[in-house]
Amino acid sequence: MKRVLYRSRGPVPQQVVEVETFDPPALAPGQVRVEVLAAPINPSDLLTLTGEYGSLPPLPAVAGNEGVGRVVELAPGLDAPALGQTVLLPVGSGTWTTHLVADARALVPLPDGADPLQLAMLTVNPPTAQLLLTGTVPLQAGDWVIQNAANSAVGGYLVQLARARGVRTVNVVRRESAVADVEAMGGDVVLVDGDGLVERIRDATGEARIRLGIDAVGGTATARIADALAPGGVVVNYGAMGGEPCTVSPAALIFRGITLRGFWLAHWYKVTDAGARNALFAELVSLIASGRLKARVQAVYGIDDIGAAIGAAAAGERSGKVLLVPSGDPVSHRSRHG
Known part of the structure; x- marks a missing residue:
């Protein structure tokens, strides 16, 4: 398992990150292990790495604020979400990783047939x-x-x-x-x-x-x-x-x-109750799954190419989003258009 870790912040975001290999931690009661299918590189991610964002996690931290994954392991006694279920990852959970551990109650089930690249961008830009x-x-x-x-x-x-x-x-x-x-x-x-x-x-x-x-x-x-x-x-x-x-x-x-x-x-996430958040997600998921709402994707990178991926995301004249596919077979450096 691999993750993108940063121990400091600085003006050149690709210079503060490193790809670290880690052993899977044991699951506590109520937790699930998720294989990350895709995670975008947003301006807020870059500002977090440079230290200019409005909310910064303590260091060291795993980078990445949003993404989509697949449930691959449940803690003993859990029967939901189902193994193999596609889920929306919690905001700010460190999504630039092949696998992460999350509270089962914090995961939002998603349609399994929808494009994971489009679903991965659900949490930040469409609600905004x-x-x-x-x-x-x-x-x-x-x-x-x-x-x-x-x-x-x-x-x-x-x-x-x-x-x-x-x-x-x-x-x-x-x-x-x-x-x-x-x-x-x-x-x-x-x-x-x-x-x-x-x-x-x-x-x-x-x-x-x-x-x-x-x-x-x-x-x-x-x-x-x-x-x-x-x-x-x-x-x-x-x-x-x-x-x-x-x-x-x-x-x-x-x-x-x-x-x-x-x-x-x-701030909206902090002051809005779960019912209102989930209602907004449900509306947007329906539009994304049906293809009526989508974003252009410029390129997809694997986790080992994180420096190049950040550089591409920071470029001033992009034609679409840059995403990581940490656990899959990335179409590295190649454009994908929605």
């Missing part, structure tokens, strides 16, 4: 997209929402979820080469960020009244999202890809009544 879309401003079919970083994983899920609700999307990207991918996912309007953005949005939407803006970039990109909203609109920030604090003008806040809010999925 769904909650950003539905948790702030009530939207009806025909309404518009604007987002930047639209070619990100969250952005792609948001486009698909909005389309399923009949909500139209203005999608802002930072490079021309990303436009076609977002259009292919179903984005109604796709524009490159920069000068004249607000006027271009008004022209493309027929001066639609947009009440919800979703920002993952920060800096002056936040201000452009705010300026594109109707009076009383809300900007929800969930990231700082640009590395700068959010900027919104006093005129937008005071004279146009724009509100700036933050969203952190980890």
